[in-house]
């Protein structure tokens with residue numbers, strides 16, 4: 001599942017491509033992937049042809065003015081007081097191809113022997129065509145993601161944009177703010193705490209493992225057991241690990257693909273995530289994994305206390 005570094009990569013790479021682009025047409029190939037208005041998109045979505053056609057006709061002739069991110073939501077602002085919200089959820093992909101490269105073949109899955117495909121692929125459900133001939137494709141193997149069109153007035157009512165903790169890379173997210181948050185859920189295991197979107201936005205299974213390795217703290221440690229030095233290292237880990245991951249365009253674990261069709265390379269730098277049974281890159285001890293509260297945490301039993 002894409003986490004903050006992957007969604008931020010999508011936003012940063014799409015921003016120069018999409019800014020000032022005018023939408024010529026939108027084709028919705030799977031109506032349940034799109035929605036209108038601020039109500040929560042349920043997983044029990046039905047195929048609403050009429051919603052899909054309103055979605056497409058409202059977007060027609062609109063110009064994209066800005067693209068940003070809040071937690072894991074992509075926010076595409078449109079002239080005419082509309083915003084298009086895109087949530088990639090488990091396997092959503094946004095791929096942009098300019099007019100000259102529409103026949104580019106892209107590997108949509110980061111697994112061995114996968115073949116490169118031309119878009120639209122089987123998993124392409126929404127296609128945006130711009131007036132300059134370029135296209136934006138929304139693919140989603142597992143169909144958990146969505147694209148939702150809201151007016152600027154409806155934006156504050158969107159449930160999926162509320163109740164998030166602070167943005168960890170925001171300058172305003174200081175050590176003091178971080179320390180205050182540690183008093184919430186003090187008995188929780190630190191891995192669950194760090195993955196709680198109400199505490200800090202955008203951190204999931206991959207980056208919680210990597211941040212805990214950076215801080216030399218085991219995932220099962222109770223929040224309240226952390227020593228002052230460990231708290232400081234954890235705060236540093238949040239900043240350093242997420243910033244490095246963005247610098248490497250995220251981790252292409254399974255379905256994450258950059259908007260240009262390339263893979264993110266941070267996966268090669270993972271110290272513990274996905275490395276259970278392999279040697280620790282620092283001390284050579286075998287990386288262990290542990291299941292707790294429905295999640296698997298991987299860690300080095302020697303480096304992490």
Ligand SMILES: [Zn+2]
Pocket residue numbers: 280281282283284285300301302303304
């Ligand atoms: Zn180690």
